[in-house]
Each structure stands twice: as C-alpha cells, then as structure tokens.
Amino acid sequence: MPTGTDTHRRKVSEMKRAAIVDAARKNFLTHGYAGAGMAEIAHDADVSTATLYKHFASKEALFVAVVKQVARSAGDYSGLFAPNDTVRDILYKACRTYLAAQFEQDANALxxxxxxxxxxxxxxxxxxxxxxxTRRIDSFKAVVDQMIARGMLRPHDSAFSARIGSGILKEIFVWPALFDKEIGLPPDTDEKIHRCIDCFMAIFGSED
Amino acid sequence: MPTGTDTHRRKVSEMKRAAIVDAARKNFLTHGYAGAGMAEIAHDADVSTATLYKHFASKEALFVAVVKQVARSAGDYSGLFAPNDTVRDILYKACRTYLAAQFEQDANALxxxxxxxxxxxxxxxxxxxxxxxTRRIDSFKAVVDQMIARGMLRPHDSAFSARIGSGILKEIFVWPALFDKEIGLPPDTDEKIHRCIDCFMAIFGSED
Amino acid sequence: MPTGTDTHRRKVSEMKRAAIVDAARKNFLTHGYAGAGMAEIAHDADVSTATLYKHFASKEALFVAVVKQVARSAGDYSGLFAPNDTVRDILYKACRTYLAAQFEQDANALxxxxxxxxxxxxxxxxxxxxxxxTRRIDSFKAVVDQMIARGMLRPHDSAFSARIGSGILKEIFVWPALFDKEIGLPPDTDEKIHRCIDCFMAIFGSED
Amino acid sequence: MPTGTDTHRRKVSEMKRAAIVDAARKNFLTHGYAGAGMAEIAHDADVSTATLYKHFASKEALFVAVVKQVARSAGDYSGLFAPNDTVRDILYKACRTYLAAQFEQDANALxxxxxxxxxxxxxxxxxxxxxxxTRRIDSFKAVVDQMIARGMLRPHDSAFSARIGSGILKEIFVWPALFDKEIGLPPDTDEKIHRCIDCFMAIFGSED
DNA sequence: AATGAATGAGATTTCATTCAT
DNA sequence: AATGAATGAAATCTCATTCAT
Structure with a gap:
C-alpha cells in the first residue's frame, strides 16, 4: 500500500522542512543574513545541503520562509476588555501585548x-x-476603535492614533533594542508604559 | 624645501581619502555592508585596492569612517527662533530640520x-x-528647553518630550523609509507635520 | 544500500586526498613553503581549491600532512645481519639504508x-x-646495540655512538646536499662510506 | 668646495647602507626570508623604501649582502698554540672557537x-x-695541520679529519639548534666537547 | 639624493550551489 | 528522496617595487 508510505514520507519531509526553517531562523538571527551559512543551517537541521536545496531553492527563499513564519505570530489582542477595567488598564494591556510580540519572537532581530x-x-x-x-498597528487600531465606541477615548481618527501610540512605544522600547541585541525590556517597563499612556491620553483621552 | 612637496602630497592624499570615503558610502548604501566590495570601492574612487588599504586598514574601519562622516552632519538647530514666530512655527522648523538630517544624508540607509x-x-x-x-534627540531637546524657558511650552521633562516628539516623527516618516529605499518625504509632509505638532502640543503645550 | 555508494565516495575522496598531498609535496619541494601556491597545488592535483580546503584546512595543515607522509618512510633496518657478514659488511648496509632514506624520499629538501x-x-x-x-638515529642505535651484543663492537654508550656515526655521514653526504638541490649521492659513495666506517671502528671497534 | 660635501654625503650614505643591512639581518633572522618585509626593514633603518632600493636593487640583493656580512666573521683560530698546551687543550680551544662562530653570529639562523x-x-x-x-672547515684543517707537524696527531689526510671533526660537532651541537631557534649551547657543553675530542683522538691521535 | 604614497599582481580562503551515486 | 564531496567565482588583504615631487 503506497498510501501509508506516502503519508509517512510526507510527514518526515515536513518535519525536515520545519527543522530547516528552525535552524535557519537561529542562524539568521545569530549571524545576520550574509553571515549565516547554508552548510551550517543544513548541519543544524540534521539534513544534507542537497536536501535543504530540495526544500528551498535558494538562500533568499529560505529567508523569506523564516520571515513569514515569525511574522505569523502577530500577538493576540482579543479579551482585552474586562468588566471593571479603566481606560488605563486596557491601554496597559494593549501595550504589553504589543511589546510582547515585538520582543518575545525575535521580531527585533528579524x-x-x-x-x-x-x-x-x-x-x-x-x-x-x-x-x-502595519498589521501590528492594525490590531492596535482595533482596540482603539473599541475604546472610542465605549466612550473611553474621544472620537478621532484611530488609524492615526494607533500609529502615534505605536511610535511612542517604539521610540521608548524598540528603537534602542534595534541597535543592541542585548537590550530587552527594561526593569522599569511598567513605569515607562504608564508615562506613554499619559501622553496618549493627553492627546486622545475623553475630556472629562 | 620639502615643505612644498609635503603639503602637496598631503593634499593629494587627503583628496584620495575623501574620494574613497565617498565611493564607499555609495557602495555601502547601494549593496549593504556585506554586498559592497573593496575592489569596486577602490575602482569607483579611482584608486588601487592597495592604496585603499593604506588609508583604511580593513573593510570595517572604512565603514566606521563612512558612518562618522555622515553622522557629523547632525543638522543645525540654531537660528530657529525668529522674533514673531509662534510656538507652532518653531516646532515646524525643528521638525523640518530633524527630517532633513534624516533624509538628505542617507542616514536612513546607513x-x-x-x-x-x-x-x-x-x-x-x-x-x-x-x-x-541619541545626538539628534539631544539637539531637539535643546530646542524644547528654550521653548519652556520662554513660556511657549508647559514646564516638563524635556528629555522625555524630545523622545516622544522624535518617536512620533519616526513612526510617521522614518519607519516606512527604513523598509523601502524609494520612500522619501511624502508630498503631504507639511500637513503630517502639523498633525504631529498637534499631538505634541496636546501633551506638552502651555495651558492657555 | 548506501554502503556501496559510501565506499565508492570514500575511495574517490581518498584518492583525491592522496593526489593533493602528492602535488603539494612536489610544489613545496620545488618552490619552498612560501613560494608554493595553493592554487597551483590544486591545479596539479586536478582538484578545485575549494576541494583542497575541504581536505586541509590551511596551507600549514597541508604542509604538516606532507611532512608526516615523508617522515613515515624511516628506512627499514631489519634483516641487516646475514650469517657470514663481517662487522664492516653490516655497518656498510646500515649506512646505505640511512642514506637511502635521506636521499630517496626528498627528505633533504623537506x-x-x-x-x-x-x-x-x-x-x-x-x-x-x-x-x-631523532627517529632515524634511534634505528641506527638499535643496529649498534645488536652489534655490541654479538661482540662485534666494543661495549659502549650506543646512543652516543649512533649520533657520532650519523654526524659523520651527515657531514660527508647530507650537509652538502642541503645547500645544493642537485647534489645527490656521489659516484664514489662506496669509498667514502668505507672511510667513515674506518673512523667509526677506530672509536668503537672491538680491540682485537 | 664640493669635496667636503661629497665626503660628507658619502659618509652619510655608507652609514645608511650599514643601517639597512643591520635592520635587514634582524628582520630576516626573525621572520625568515619570505616573512621579512622591505617596508619594515626600511622603517627599522630609518630610511625610506626608495632609499633602500637605491642601495639594494631587490630583496634578494639585500639578502645576499646580509649573508656576506655575517659570513665575513669566520672565527679567529690564530694564537691557539700556547707553550705548555696538551693536544687536548688545543683541540678544546679549536672546538670552542668553531662553536662560538656558529652560535654567536646567528650563523645557524642564517x-x-x-x-x-x-x-x-x-x-x-x-x-x-x-x-x-667550507671556509670554517678550512680554518679547522689549518689547526690540524699544525698539530700533525708538531707530532701531536698521527700523520693523516687533514682535509678529511677536519670534516670528521666538524661533522661530530655539528651533530652534537649545531643540528638540534637548526630545528629550534631557542636552542643554544647546552650547560654541559664542556663535557660534551671532551667526549667529541675522545672520538677524534681515537681516530687521529698519535699512537703513543 | 631622498621621500612615501601609490600600485599591480597575486595570495589564501569562503560559500552558495550542483551532481554523481 | 537523500547524500555530501566537489566546484567556480569572488572576497579581502599583502607586498615588492616605482614614480612624481
């Protein structure tokens, strides 16, 4: 029965593919695009270089696959609204979600x-x-829209405010990390987040 | 009299050095660090590779020289305060100066x-x-300090507000340009700047 | 059955390796260490430089391999003692063996x-x-030890006499060859060997 | 008066030449022929590369000059015969002179x-x-000739015995130093010399 | 006579990719 | 389908030697 064999083969093949992407991600993140070597990636994935090239036609194609895999995890902004949450509570959770996606998945390095x-x-x-x-900002915008709908924020162009919020967070947290691979979220992250929220609410907060 | 000869030699040598840095900047910006080739740089600078290596001991040293040269032009924020300028006028000019330094000198690509x-x-x-x-933000901070001193902005932590302002500008203008080499300042830059200033003043403006 | 393939591959690979060492020996001997070029060695071995570097990580590693290969042929001193041989017969054969190893394997050039x-x-x-x-002298010493045991030579420190013998042979035959690549064993080698043996026996011969 | 100037110029020129040869010797001995660099030699001699090339047309020519300079100091074997010296005394002094010339002038390295x-x-x-x-052995031969003339050694072919003696000394002292730049004369040099003399006299000593 | 910046030719080494098995 | 040895093309860097001043 070839079917069973085929299924098995496909399963093995997919596992190898996954192993390759994994090894590739680690190599790209560690050594950069040019610094990563196909031979080392193949070795780390326990695969021959020829097999690697069967799965990905070139180094660039492999890199694209890695990027897409990482990008897929955009962060989950659902369930942010708990019954008694204040505006600040919700914004805080949104910021945390945003930063988590940025830092936990090596998105900076990528x-x-x-x-x-x-x-x-x-x-x-x-x-x-x-x-x-863009996609991350869209998620953020969706949260802002909900807050406007509930009267938690003054009515305004949420596409714009989402970018402003994202810009502030990036400046404070992401930008330094882009230039130093050892910089993660700082110990006083909470305090900094709240200062950012202060700014955000000064601009877009409801007027009461 | 060796002085004449020496002076001449030095002058020629410095011109070659400048030509090398120039060619290097173009090559690095076009092909990236790894992609740029010392041979091509030397060729573009009308110099042999050996001469190139007399001036810069390694590819990395050459790159550092390029970075420093570009960084030297940090933008000139003096003379921003004209007699009848409004707060908005001054902030607008500061934003323009900031963006000019970022876009005109290939700083994004670098x-x-x-x-x-x-x-x-x-x-x-x-x-x-x-x-x-950092240095660019410091220049921005100096402008904010002056505005506070003149009562044009509410008293506050200018180090923080300078980063917020920088963050907003980066998000709107710089960030997209980082991912697309063909993106420069958009046609509606003025309008966008004013929206950014709106935000900035909503947070840090004096309360009248 | 991967075994067949593997065996074949290994065989081919080993042949290439041998070809490389061979070509390398010739190049090193002809042009000296610094003068030999990896590209030419690769060419002579009908191999790409990349393959050469797969087998030997550096020029120095390749040179070490060449040295070891030549050194492996230290000369065979067994079977020197025939039933009716005189002392002189045996010493003559030992000298010939010593010189053969030195001259036939390019050991001088190396x-x-x-x-x-x-x-x-x-x-x-x-x-x-x-x-x-050292190793060659040790082999010579073993021969001397046997001769002492058989009463063919006066009892003495064989480690010392082996060096004396080696020194005399080197002076007469090896030393000139070190300074002139075209000098091999001279036509009157036999006569010279016997003069050396005269000296050796004058010092270490049994007293009858 | 150009004469004075000319003389002065020639003197300066000769000093520079000497400085170059000196710097060259040090460089060649330290780094080997290929490893030594003309630029470094010029620098060490406080001379420009162009001046260096005015004095020596090529690297090889410079090397020849260095060799000749070192070779010129062959050791002084005169005054070896003191009134009451024994055969052994004289041979000892000859050996010492031979070894001194070999070790003190970097002759090994050369x-x-x-x-x-x-x-x-x-x-x-x-x-x-x-x-x-050859020249060093000739000096040694002259000493042997004198000793034969005085009846201190059995009459024999002194050209041969000088080489035998030289060979023994080389084996014991010089040969190891050729393979290890840190090896000089050992602490028990005297004892070793006397063992060598024992051998020499066993072959060529007068029979009384 | 002297300089030292400049050079051309070539050195070793690396790596993405292919191909016989 | 999978292997891994082999490759070609190029990269960075060095150095003896020359030349304009």
Missing part, C-alpha cells in the same frame, strides 16, 4: 535583517513591513 | 546597514546609535 | 623547508626533527 | 634561511655554503 536586505530584496522588505509593521 | 551589523559588530552599532540616534 | 619555518612554526619544526632526525 | 632559498636562489646557497661551511 527586522534588523530585513532592513539590511532592503536594497537587495525590496519586495521582501515591503512585505515584511506589511506583516511586522 | 541606519539599516548599521542595524544589520549589530550581531557582528555590536560596538560599532552602539556608537552609531549614539551618533545618529 | 628538511630545508622545515628549517626555514623554524621562526614561524616552531612546534612543527620540533616535531619534524623528532621524526626525521 | 643557514636555515639560506637553505630555504636553495630552490629559488641556488647560486646564493652555494656561495653561502662556501663561506659558512
């Missing part, structure tokens, strides 16, 4: 690499920006 | 490359962040 | 190169001296 | 380098062998 490839692979960079940049 | 080198050359990245990141 | 690398690679030089210098 | 250049510069090697090898 952004660095993607940016570096802008001259060489503009399409990839644009797509990644859409995934890692 | 930032991309430096970020890409974070894993491989952390020290360089940190120094560049200090030059291209 | 010694030259190794010596030249003394400042740059002291460890290698020391090891080579152990292989090409 | 020999290493010359040998390395045998394939590339055969003529130089042959000449050096004549200077550093």
């Amino acid at each position: 952004m660095r690499i993607v940016m570096a490839e802008v001259p060489g692979a503009p399409q990839l960079a644009r797509e990644t920006y859409a995934e890692l940049g | 930032m991309r490359i430096v970020m890409a080198e974070v894993p491989g050359a952390p020290q360089l990245a940190r120094e560049t962040y200090a030059e291209l990141g | 010694m030259r190169i190794v010596m030249a690398e003394v400042p740059g690679a002291p460890q290698l030089a020391r090891e080579t001296y152990a292989e090409l210098g | 020999m290493r380098i010359v040998m390395a250049e045998v394939p590339g510069a055969p003529q130089l090697a042959r000449e050096t062998y004549a200077e550093l090898g």
Whole structure:
C-alpha cells in the first residue's frame, strides 16, 4: 500500500522542512543574513545541503520562509476588555501585548535583517513591513476603535492614533533594542508604559 | 624645501581619502555592508585596492569612517527662533530640520546597514546609535528647553518630550523609509507635520 | 544500500586526498613553503581549491600532512645481519639504508623547508626533527646495540655512538646536499662510506 | 668646495647602507626570508623604501649582502698554540672557537634561511655554503695541520679529519639548534666537547 | 639624493550551489 | 528522496617595487 508510505514520507519531509526553517531562523538571527551559512543551517537541521536545496531553492527563499513564519505570530489582542477595567488598564494591556510580540519572537532581530536586505530584496522588505509593521498597528487600531465606541477615548481618527501610540512605544522600547541585541525590556517597563499612556491620553483621552 | 612637496602630497592624499570615503558610502548604501566590495570601492574612487588599504586598514574601519562622516552632519538647530514666530512655527522648523538630517544624508540607509551589523559588530552599532540616534534627540531637546524657558511650552521633562516628539516623527516618516529605499518625504509632509505638532502640543503645550 | 555508494565516495575522496598531498609535496619541494601556491597545488592535483580546503584546512595543515607522509618512510633496518657478514659488511648496509632514506624520499629538501619555518612554526619544526632526525638515529642505535651484543663492537654508550656515526655521514653526504638541490649521492659513495666506517671502528671497534 | 660635501654625503650614505643591512639581518633572522618585509626593514633603518632600493636593487640583493656580512666573521683560530698546551687543550680551544662562530653570529639562523632559498636562489646557497661551511672547515684543517707537524696527531689526510671533526660537532651541537631557534649551547657543553675530542683522538691521535 | 604614497599582481580562503551515486 | 564531496567565482588583504615631487 503506497498510501501509508506516502503519508509517512510526507510527514518526515515536513518535519525536515520545519527543522530547516528552525535552524535557519537561529542562524539568521545569530549571524545576520550574509553571515549565516547554508552548510551550517543544513548541519543544524540534521539534513544534507542537497536536501535543504530540495526544500528551498535558494538562500533568499529560505529567508523569506523564516520571515513569514515569525511574522505569523502577530500577538493576540482579543479579551482585552474586562468588566471593571479603566481606560488605563486596557491601554496597559494593549501595550504589553504589543511589546510582547515585538520582543518575545525575535521580531527585533528579524527586522534588523530585513532592513539590511532592503536594497537587495525590496519586495521582501515591503512585505515584511506589511506583516511586522502595519498589521501590528492594525490590531492596535482595533482596540482603539473599541475604546472610542465605549466612550473611553474621544472620537478621532484611530488609524492615526494607533500609529502615534505605536511610535511612542517604539521610540521608548524598540528603537534602542534595534541597535543592541542585548537590550530587552527594561526593569522599569511598567513605569515607562504608564508615562506613554499619559501622553496618549493627553492627546486622545475623553475630556472629562 | 620639502615643505612644498609635503603639503602637496598631503593634499593629494587627503583628496584620495575623501574620494574613497565617498565611493564607499555609495557602495555601502547601494549593496549593504556585506554586498559592497573593496575592489569596486577602490575602482569607483579611482584608486588601487592597495592604496585603499593604506588609508583604511580593513573593510570595517572604512565603514566606521563612512558612518562618522555622515553622522557629523547632525543638522543645525540654531537660528530657529525668529522674533514673531509662534510656538507652532518653531516646532515646524525643528521638525523640518530633524527630517532633513534624516533624509538628505542617507542616514536612513546607513541606519539599516548599521542595524544589520549589530550581531557582528555590536560596538560599532552602539556608537552609531549614539551618533545618529541619541545626538539628534539631544539637539531637539535643546530646542524644547528654550521653548519652556520662554513660556511657549508647559514646564516638563524635556528629555522625555524630545523622545516622544522624535518617536512620533519616526513612526510617521522614518519607519516606512527604513523598509523601502524609494520612500522619501511624502508630498503631504507639511500637513503630517502639523498633525504631529498637534499631538505634541496636546501633551506638552502651555495651558492657555 | 548506501554502503556501496559510501565506499565508492570514500575511495574517490581518498584518492583525491592522496593526489593533493602528492602535488603539494612536489610544489613545496620545488618552490619552498612560501613560494608554493595553493592554487597551483590544486591545479596539479586536478582538484578545485575549494576541494583542497575541504581536505586541509590551511596551507600549514597541508604542509604538516606532507611532512608526516615523508617522515613515515624511516628506512627499514631489519634483516641487516646475514650469517657470514663481517662487522664492516653490516655497518656498510646500515649506512646505505640511512642514506637511502635521506636521499630517496626528498627528505633533504623537506628538511630545508622545515628549517626555514623554524621562526614561524616552531612546534612543527620540533616535531619534524623528532621524526626525521631523532627517529632515524634511534634505528641506527638499535643496529649498534645488536652489534655490541654479538661482540662485534666494543661495549659502549650506543646512543652516543649512533649520533657520532650519523654526524659523520651527515657531514660527508647530507650537509652538502642541503645547500645544493642537485647534489645527490656521489659516484664514489662506496669509498667514502668505507672511510667513515674506518673512523667509526677506530672509536668503537672491538680491540682485537 | 664640493669635496667636503661629497665626503660628507658619502659618509652619510655608507652609514645608511650599514643601517639597512643591520635592520635587514634582524628582520630576516626573525621572520625568515619570505616573512621579512622591505617596508619594515626600511622603517627599522630609518630610511625610506626608495632609499633602500637605491642601495639594494631587490630583496634578494639585500639578502645576499646580509649573508656576506655575517659570513665575513669566520672565527679567529690564530694564537691557539700556547707553550705548555696538551693536544687536548688545543683541540678544546679549536672546538670552542668553531662553536662560538656558529652560535654567536646567528650563523645557524642564517643557514636555515639560506637553505630555504636553495630552490629559488641556488647560486646564493652555494656561495653561502662556501663561506659558512667550507671556509670554517678550512680554518679547522689549518689547526690540524699544525698539530700533525708538531707530532701531536698521527700523520693523516687533514682535509678529511677536519670534516670528521666538524661533522661530530655539528651533530652534537649545531643540528638540534637548526630545528629550534631557542636552542643554544647546552650547560654541559664542556663535557660534551671532551667526549667529541675522545672520538677524534681515537681516530687521529698519535699512537703513543 | 631622498621621500612615501601609490600600485599591480597575486595570495589564501569562503560559500552558495550542483551532481554523481 | 537523500547524500555530501566537489566546484567556480569572488572576497579581502599583502607586498615588492616605482614614480612624481
């Protein structure tokens, strides 16, 4: 019965593919795009280079696969609204979610690499920006929309305020981390988040 | 009289050095750090590779020189205060100066490359962040301080507000440009700047 | 059955390795260490430079391999004692064996190169001296020990006499060859050997 | 008066030449022929590379000059015969003189380098062998001749015995030093010399 | 006569990719 | 389908030597 064999083969093949993407992500993040080597990736994934090339036609194709895999995890903004939450409570949770997605998934390191490839692979960079940049702000915007609907924020252009909020968070937390791989979230993150929220509410808060 | 000869030689040598840095900047910006080739840089500068290496001991040293040269042009924030300027006028000019420094000198492209080198050359990245990141915000902060002193802005922590302002501008203008080398300042830049100023003044404006 | 493939691959690979060492020996001997080029070695071995570097991680590693290969042929001193041989017969055969190992395997040329690398690679030089210098004398000493046991030579410190014998042979035959690559064993080698034996027996011969 | 100036100029020029040869010797001995760099030699001699090339047309020519300079100091065997000296006393002094010339003037290191250049510069090697090898043995032979004339040694072919003596000394003292730049004369040099003399006298001593 | 910046040619080494088995 | 040895093309860097001043 070839079916069973086929299924088995496909399963093995997919596992190898996953192992490759995994090994590739680690290598790209550690050594950068140019620094990562196909041989080492293959070795780390317990696969021959030839097999690697069966799955991904080129280094760039492999890199695209890694980016897409990471970008897929955008952060979950559902269930942010608990019954007795204040405006600040909800904004705080939204900020935390935003930052978690940015820091926990190596998204910073990935952004660095993607940016570096802008001259060489503009399409990839644009797509990644859409995934890692725009999409996250859209999620944030959805939260803002809900808050406006509930009268928690003054009515305004939420697309704009979401970017403003994102910009403030990036400046305080993300930007430094882009230039230093050892910088994570600082110990006084909470306090800083609240100062950011102060700003946000000074602009977009309801007027009472 | 060796002086004449020496002076001449030095002058020629310095011109070659400048030509090398120039060619290097173009190459790095076009192809990225790894993509740029010393041979091509030397060729573009009309110099042999050996001469190139007399001036810069390694590819990295050359890159550092390029970064420093670009960073040197941090933007001139003096003479921002004209007699009858409103708060908004001054902030507008400050924003324009900030954005000019960021866009006119290829600073965006350079930032991309430096970020890409974070894993491989952390020290360089940190120094560049200090030059291209922190220093620009400091200039901005000095403007804010003056405005506070003149009662144009509510008294507050100017170090913080300078970062907030910088963060907002980056999000709206810089961030997209980091992911797309063809993105410069948009046609409706003025309008966008004014929306940013609205935000800034909502937070830090004097309360009248 | 991967075994067949593996075996075949290994066989091919080993042949290439041998070809590389061979080509390398010729190049090193002809042009010296610094003068030999990896590209030419690869070409002579019908192999790409990349393959060469798969087998030997560096020029130095390749040179070490060459030295070890040559050193392996230390000369065979067994079967020197025939029933009716006189003392002189046996010493003559030992001298011939010693000189054969020194001249037939390019050991002289190799010694030259190794010596030249003394400042740059002291460890290698020391090891080579152990292989090409000490070990050969040890073999000679074993022969002397047997001759003493049979009463053919006066009892004495064989470690010392072996060095004396080796020193005399080196002076007469090896030393000139070290300074002139075209000098091999001279036509009157036999006569010279016997004069050396005269000296040796004058010192260490039994007194009858 | 140009004469004074000319004389002065020539004097300066000769001093520079000497400085160059000196710096060259140090560099060659330290780094080997290939390892030594013309730029560094010029720097060490406080001279420009162009001046260096005015004095010596090429690296090889400079090396030849160094070899000749060192070879010129062959050791002084005159005044070896004191009134009441025994045979052994005189031979001891001759050995000491021989070894001093070999070890004190970096002759070992120079020999290493010359040998390395045998394939590339055969003529130089042959000449050096004549200077550093043959000539020293000739001096030794002269001493032997005198000893024969005085009845201190059995009449024999002194050209041969000088080589035998030289060979024994080389084996014991020089050979190891050729493979290890840190090896000088050992602490028990005297004892070893006397064992060598024992051998020599067993062969060539007068029979009383 | 002297300088030292500049050079051309070549060195070793690396790596994404292919191909015979 | 999978292997891993082999490759070609290029990269960074060095150095003896020359030349304009």
